[in-house]
Amino acid sequence: MATVKALKTVEIMSGNNHNLQEGKNGVKPDGNGRVNGRNGSSSYKSKKNWKDNFYESFEETPLLTAILTVMCYGILVLVGHIREYLRFYSIEQNKGHTEPKIEGFVPLFQSWESFYTRNVYRRIRDCWNRPVASSAGAYIDVVECKSDDHNWSLELTEKKYHVMNFGSYNYLGFSETTGPCADSAEQCVRETSLSVTNSRQELGYTTVHQELDRKVAKFLGVEDAITFPMGFATNSMNMPCLVGKGCLLLSDELNHASLVLGSRLTGSTIRVFKHNNMADLEKKLKAALLEGRPRNHRPWKKILIVVEGVYSMEGSIVRLPEILLLKKKYKAYVYLDEAHSIGALGPHGRGVTDYFGIDPKEVDIMMGTFTKSFGAAGGYLAGSKALIRHFRLHSHSSVYSAAVPPPIAKQVISVIDIISGIDGTKKGIERINQLAWNTQYMRRRLQEMGFIVYGNKDSPVVPFIVFYPTKLASISRKALERGLGVVVVGFPATPVIEGRVRLCMSAAHTKEMLDKTLDILNQLGDELNLKYSRKTPPDFKEDDSLLNKE
Numbered sequence: 001m002a003t004v005k006a007l008k009t010v011e012i013m014s015g016n017n018h019n020l021q022e023g024k025n026g027v028k029p030d031g032n033g034r035v036n037g038r039n040g041s042s043s044y045k046s047k048k049n050w051k052d053n054f055y056e057s058f059e060e061t062p063l064l065t066a067i068l069t070v071m072c073y074g075i076l077v078l079v080g081h082i083r084e085y086l087r088f089y090s091i092e093q094n095k096g097h098t099e100p101k102i103e104g105f106v107p108l109f110q111s112w113e114s115f116y117t118r119n120v121y122r123r124i125r126d127c128w129n130r131p132v133a134s135s136a137g138a139y140i141d142v143v144e145c146k147s148d149d150h151n152w153s154l155e156l157t158e159k160k161y162h163v164m165n166f167g168s169y170n171y172l173g174f175s176e177t178t179g180p181c182a183d184s185a186e187q188c189v190r191e192t193s194l195s196v197t198n199s200r201q202e203l204g205y206t207t208v209h210q211e212l213d214r215k216v217a218k219f220l221g222v223e224d225a226i227t228f229p230m231g232f233a234t235n236s237m238n239m240p241c242l243v244g245k246g247c248l249l250l251s252d253e254l255n256h257a258s259l260v261l262g263s264r265l266t267g268s269t270i271r272v273f274k275h276n277n278m279a280d281l282e283k284k285l286k287a288a289l290l291e292g293r294p295r296n297h298r299p300w301k302k303i304l305i306v307v308e309g310v311y312s313m314e315g316s317i318v319r320l321p322e323i324l325l326l327k328k329k330y331k332a333y334v335y336l337d338e339a340h341s342i343g344a345l346g347p348h349g350r351g352v353t354d355y356f357g358i359d360p361k362e363v364d365i366m367m368g369t370f371t372k373s374f375g376a377a378g379g380y381l382a383g384s385k386a387l388i389r390h391f392r393l394h395s396h397s398s399v400y401s402a403a404v405p406p407p408i409a410k411q412v413i414s415v416i417d418i419i420s421g422i423d424g425t426k427k428g429i430e431r432i433n434q435l436a437w438n439t440q441y442m443r444r445r446l447q448e449m450g451f452i453v454y455g456n457k458d459s460p461v462v463p464f465i466v467f468y469p470t471k472l473a474s475i476s477r478k479a480l481e482r483g484l485g486v487v488v489v490g491f492p493a494t495p496v497i498e499g500r501v502r503l504c505m506s507a508a509h510t511k512e513m514l515d516k517t518l519d520i521l522n523q524l525g526d527e528l529n530l531k532y533s534r535k536t537p538p539d540f541k542e543d544d545s546l547l548n549k550e
Contacts, residue, residue, distance in 0.1 A: 050356050055457045056276075056316055057447070059535055061467070066497045069467045073120075073496055076469070080119025095152040096122075116492070122151050124473040127488055129154055130480075136168035136175045138508035140485055163485040164513050166503045171344040171460050172431045173508030174375035174415050180423070181375065181414040188410040195405045200226075200392070204403035212409045215416045216380050220350060221360045224389075225382035228397045229404045231339060231369030234379030236262040237397040239306075239335070241390065242365065243268045246301040248288050250281065250332070252318075254311050259337060263306065269293070275314070278322045281305070285330040303332040309341030309352035313494060313502070315455020315463050317345070320356050324363070333364040343373025344460045349419045349432045355458070376411040378404045431507040433546035435460060438514060439505045440542035445518050447538055450531030454500070457540050462503040463489075464530075471528050472499050478527075484520045 086092035096118045099110050126145055134141040144159040174181055188208065198204035209227065217225040228234045239262030243249060247268040251259065254275045263270050271288075274280040285303070292299050305327060307318045320336070327334050338351045346354025351368065353360040360366060365383050370376040381391055392398060419428035439460050446453050451464040466472055472488040479486050490499035503517075525531045 050321060054317075054319075055538060055540055056455060057535070057538070058314075058316075058454055059452045059465075059533060061465070061497050062532055062534075065467050065532060069469075069497045069499070072468050072470065073491065076120045076123075077116075080115065083119060084115065095149065113492075120469070124469065124476075125151050126154060127473055127476040131156065133160060135177050136165060136170055137177075138165055138170075138173065138506060138510075138513065139163065140165040140168070142480065142485060161480055161483070161485075163480060163483050164509075164517060165485050165506075166509075166517060167485050167487040168506075169340070169372040169504055170375065170506045170508065171373045171435055171504070172349070172375075172415070172419070172428075173506050174373070174411075174418075176375065180418070181411050184414040185407040185411045188407045192406045194407065196403050198402060199400065200398045200403045206403075206406065208406045208409045208413075209403055212404065212413055215413050217382055219416050219420060220366060220382050221353075222366065222382045223361075223385045224387075225380050226388050226391050226395070226398070227378055227380045227404050227409070228395075229378045229401055229408075230397070231371050231377070231379035232258040233397045233401065234367055234369065234381060235259050235337065236265060238367075238381060238391060238395050239263060240266045240396070241394045242266070242333075242335070243302055243304050246293065246298075248300040248303045249306060250284055250288075250303065251306045252276070252308065252311075254314055254316075255306060255308060256312065256337065256339070259306055259308070268304075269300075275311070276316060276319055278319060278326065281323075282326055282330075285326060285332065289330060303330070304335055305332050306335045307337070309336060309338040309345065310459050310461060311455075312340050312461055313463065313489065313500075315453075315459040315461040315502075317341070317355070317456040317459055318352060320352050320358060320363075324358065327364075335365045336363045336367065338366060338368040339379070340372055340461060342368040343415075343419065343432075344435060345458065347432070349373070349428065370408070370412050374412050374415045376408045376415070378408060378412075434507040435505060437542050437544070437546045438507065438509050440540065441511075442503065442505060442514055442518070444538065444541065445514075446521070447533065447535075449518070449522050449525060450533045451521075451525060452533045457538070460505040462505060463500040464503075465498060465500050465532065466530055467497060467499055467532070469499060471530065472501075474528055475501060475524050475530070478524055479520060482520050482523075484517055 083092060087094040098114070099107055126147065130145060131143040132140050133143050139162060142161045142163055144157045144161065145154040146157055147154050168175065176182055192206070192208065196204040196206060200209070212227050213225050216227060217223065235256070235258035243266045245267045247266070249263050249266060249268040249270045251263055251270060251272050252275055253272045271284055273284050288300060288303060291297060305323060307323060310317055318336070323334060326332070336352070341355070342351040343349045345352055348354050350360070353363060365381065365387065367379065367381050369379040381388065417423045418425070419432070421428055436458065439462065440457055442462055443453055443457055446462070446464055454463045454465065455461060466475060466488070469490050472490050476486065476488045487502045487504070488500070489502050494500060
C-alpha cells in the first residue's frame with residue numbers, strides 16, 4: 001500500500017517532466033492544452049528512440065474562427081428556443097415526439113439533449129442516418145434519403161451512391177463477404193449454430209470459445225484472456241470487478257464513453273487528467289499519495305490509471321512508456337483500452353505495446369475489441385491467469401449475457417491466424433504494412449494541402465477540423481455526391497469549436513483511392529474554405545519499403 005513515507009523514498013521524476021516543456025525533445029504544448037511532438041521518421045520505434053519518432057499535432061484554433069463557430073451554435077440554439085415557445089402555444093406544429101405534460105409532475109425525460117436533437121441535430125441528421133446496403137468494405141452502397149418536412153422524417157429513395165468508404169472501422173480490410181475468414185464463419189454456422197443462447201458460466205462456453213481465448217492470449221503475448229460478445233460492455237460491465245469504494249481511478253479526459261460509464265459504475269473516486277499530459281497525471285498521483293482519501297486522509301486501497309491506445313476522436317496515441325514509468329514509480333495499476341490500436345499498430349499488429357516495443361506483461365489489464373481490425377464483434381480482457389480467473393468468476397458480462405456467437409468467434413480466430421502468419425502466408429503483415437503506409441500518406445498530404453489535422457502520424461484515425469456545423473453538413477453531402485463516404489462529428493461529441501471530418505484508414509484502400517479522395521477533399525477545402533492551417537507541413541514521409549511490391 002502506497003504511503004507518504006514511501007513517496008519520500010522515491011526520486012523525483014524530473015526526467016518525465018522535462019520533455020513536456022517547450023524546447024525539450026521537440027515537444028511543445030499547443031493552445032488547446034494538448035501536446036505537440038516533433039516530426040520523425042515513419043519507421044516503427046524501439047524503447048530507446050520512441051520520443052524521436054513520436055509526432056503528434058494539435059494546432060490551435062484561430063480566434064476569429066472560434067468566435068464565429070460559437071456564434072453559429074448560439075444562433076441555432078436561440079432560434080430553437082423561439083420555436084419551442086411557438087410549439088408550446090401551438091402556433092407552430094410540433095412534429096417531434098415530446099413527453100406528455102402531466103399536471104403536478106416535473107418532466108421525466110425532457111432534457112437539453114432532447115432540445116438539441118429537435119432543434120439543431122435534426123436539421124442535418126441526414127448526414128448520419130444513411131442506410132448502407134452493402135458490407136463495409138473499401139466501397140459501400142449508401143441509400144439516398146430525402147425529406148419534405150425539413151428532416152423531421154426521412155424517406156428512402158431507389159437511388160444508391162456507390163462511394164469510397166472512409167467512414168468505417170475496417171483497419172485491416174477484413175470486413176469482407178468472401179475469403180478465408182468469411183468461409184470459416186460460414187462453415188462454423190453449418191457445423192454448430194448462429195448462437196449458443198447461454199452465458200459462459202452455464203452452457204455457453206464451447207470448444208470454439210476456448211480456442212478463441214487461447215488464440216487471443218497467445219497473439220497478445222500474455223498468460224490468459226477472456227472474450228465477451230459486446231465491446232462497450234467489455235469496459236462498462238467489467239471495470240466494477242477491479243475497483244470500488246475507497247479506490248482512486250485516474251482517467252484521461254478523452255476516454256471513450258464505455259470507460260466513462262464503467263468508471264462511474266465502480267463507485268470509486270474519479271479524477272480526470274489532461275489528455276496525454278504526463279505532468280498533470282504525475283501531479284495527481286503525487287497528490288493522491290500525499291493527501292489520501294478525502295475527509296479521513298487514509299491511503300487509497302488501489303489506484304487505477306485508465307487510458308486508450310488510440311483515441312478515436314483525436315487520432316492520438318497514448319504515451320505508454322511514460323505511463324508505465326509513472327505506474328512503477330507510484331505503484332499504480334494500468335488499464336489499457338486497445339479498441340482502436342489492436343491490429344492497427346505495431347510491426348506485427350499487436351497494438352500499442354508492439355508499437356513501442358514494450359513487453360505486454362508490463363500492462364496490468366489489456367482490453368480490446370473485435371469490431372475494428374477483425375471485422376467481427378465483441379471484445380476481450382487479457383492479463384495474468386489470476387486476473388482472468390477473477391473475471392471469469394465475477395464478471396457481470398460473463399454471468400448475465402450470452403457468449404460470443406460461434407461464427408463471430410471463428411471470424412476472429414481466422415483473422416488472428418492470418419495476422420500471425422499461422423495460415424502460411426504473408427497476407428497479414430502485408431495488410432498491416434499497407435495500413436501504416438496509407439495512414440502516413442493521407443496525413444502528410446492533408447497537412448500539405450493546408451488542413452488542420454489532429455493526432456499522431458501513425459494513427460489510422462485521421463481527423464481534420466471543419467469547425468462550423470454548417471460546413472459539417474456541406475462537406476458530408478457534397479462528398480457523398482462526388483463518390484466519397486466520410487463521417488462528420490460535431491458538438492456534443494466534440495468540443496463546440498472543434499467539429500471535424502474523421503477519416504478511418506484501411507488496408508483495403510489502394511493508392512488510386514487515396515489520391516482520388518485527396519482530390520475531392522482538396523476541391524471541397526477550396527470550395528468551403530476549410531484550409532485553416534498556419535503551420536509548416538511536417539517533414540515525415542511514408543516508408544515505401546512497407547508496400548508489397550510483388
